[in-house]
Amino acid sequence: MTDRAHPDAISLVESLFDQGTFEAWDDPVGWEPADPGYRSSLARAHERTGLDESVVTGSGRVSDVRVAVVVSEFGFLGGSIGRSAGRRVVAAIERATRERIAVLALPASGGTRMQEGTAAFLQMVAITGAVNAHKAAGLPYLVYLRHPTTGGVFASWGSLGHVTWAEPSALVGFLGPRVYQGLYGEPFPENVQTSENLHRRGLVDAVVPAERLGGLVGETLAMLSSRVRGPGGTGKAAAGPISERSWAGTAWEAVLATRARDRPGLSEFLATDGTVVLRGDAPLWLALHGFGGNPAVVIGHDRRKQAGGELIGPVDLRVARRGMAMASDLGLPVVTVIDTPGAELSVAAEEAGLAAEIARCTAELVSVPVPTISVLLGQGAGGAALALFPTDRRIAATDAWLSPLPPEGASLIVHRDTDHAAELAADQGIAAGALYADDTVDLLVDVTAPDGMTRLRSVIAAELTSGPTPSDACRTRVPGGGG
Known part of the structure; x- marks a missing residue:
């Protein structure tokens, strides 16, 4: 029956x-x-x-x-x-x-x-x-x-x-x-x-x-079987990465730009025929995407889910770790996409081990034995961003940013108000231009241009073709670690 x-x-x-x-x-x-x-x-x-x-x-x-x-x-x-x-x-x-x-x-x-x-x-x-x-x-x-x-x-x-x-x-x-x-x-x-x-x-x-x-x-x-056709990509991006000078605004203006409701995010990044979404409709997605013919595991933040109040919690970080394990098992590169206002701050998240999941996710990304690339696509606040950042190669949108807290939070800690958020954003060196200047990120791409997402995928394809081999990937360069 x-x-x-x-x-x-x-x-x-x-x-x-x-x-x-x-x-x-x-x-x-x-x-x-x-x-x-x-x-x-x-x-x-x-x-x-x-x-x-x-x-x-x-x-x-x-x-x-x-x-x-x-x-x-x-x-x-x-x-x-x-x-x-x-x-x-x-x-x-x-x-x-x-x-x-x-x-x-x-x-x-x-x-x-x-x-x-x-x-x-x-x-x-x-x-x-x-x-x-x-x-x-x-x-x-x-x-x-x-x-x-x-x-x-x-x-x-x-x-x-x-x-x-x-x-x-x-x-x-x-x-x-x-x-x-x-x-x-x-x-x-x-x-x-x-x-x-x-x-x-x-x-x-x-x-x-x-x-x-x-x-x-x-x-x-x-x-998954497409990898047997050999490496893809063109060896270099169709339209090359651009310098930090292309973003003319201040760090605070970058923060505001990445919060714009109509800003492209993960769904636009993956909106091609070469994508199989394994887990969507959540603050963190898990997908397979072919970059120039090279399949990779994509682990990324969905900015729209988070804007609706569903922030990154322990469940999402466990999904991210499962994605890394899958990539390791199958010998696939990992591409992380960072775009988050910060992790869930709640009693439930604390009791479910949020801090421990951030630590485990970061540690496993550093040591996963496959090539890894992170894309700082927009907002990059706190541990939810850090957990997906330390990879072999790092790409950032020209107006993206990375910080321990949103600038308003930093202002509350230092000045006990939010009035100094713009000042703290500049002083802390959170903007993509500053991160590029000190070698924290390797490449900058203007994702808000009409062909921005296409260019970004092309840059990733080139990186996967010419980047580190799986045996090199375990020697991931650690931010702030001097190399």
Whole structure:
């Protein structure tokens, strides 16, 4: 049985792959339990679903890109993972690793199969090991969380994706609601274990209907596979970087310019055919973009979300760190885009570890073993800006700025009023021109010109072509560090 919102395994496979390309990988189970009651349950599950286990594996083409799949069938004993199902998952991931193709995992499961106890429980370790080896081989591991995904499946192979999508209104969580109610005598709170809530919490990149999944997977894999065509770019920018003298205003005027409502931001920067947005509709985006043919992981601030009151918090910085880990696994450059009035200042952010997330994000960006470029696109206030700034190469908009606090905040600390904000902006050397003069940034580009974003992408493409190799990237130049 299936429905449009929550299709079963076979329906999902049929809708996902290019017609006639799917090849099943499943060998017969070849094992029968001693317990007659369990044997009867397996027989009924087989009769109901037409399958011999709770997972289907194989490979095929999605938008003509080959990919392996592991698909749960919830109708077979709740999609639970026993020894045979676990071994089937491991075998599929290991085969995909040998054949050097991506894996798309589509779990829908209640978790470990209780009839098999600890032996089934430990399959989660084996599956996790196979996923880790696949990622260590530099191969993509993508996840689509289906309704429902709970227990050990969510706590292992359901939570290890480079990219994680989820069905709308799917139940996704560690502790099953029935178990919670049985243990505590009350229902689990509503709207917590949902795909939409996990998206808000940064644990799911996007909530996607099943009928859109194939297109999104195809776009993502096409972008990731484009690197095999060799380095892109022209070797130099189509219209070269310009000097700090092109900005004639004061530092305070630059601050005001970057706050203008109609100023271009991250969405304009990524508004090309060469972009796959993995996580959008949030203060911090995660995307793949091809710069002159070179795919890169883009981690950037959305100025409009922040202007609406959604500031950068611990969740966003964890997403940024996940983007860096994905880039490291897949050997892709990282491009960060900085445009923020500052991080969220609240009790909730403090208790969720905002300062620690800023520290971890900064530390991981400094040490990530791939080429890195930061773009100071507009506002650059506080730790939310600093966390994305220390890269191998740094580009700034001619009127951008970087400071420990917005100038008004600095004025409050020094003068106990905001009247000296313009004076502090000048004295602190926050403007892009001053940052260029002291080698804190390497290049300046006028992004407000009619072709500004095109020029900026061209400069990045040239930098990725002629910039540091992955082995050099771990020696990131630290701001203020003397080289």
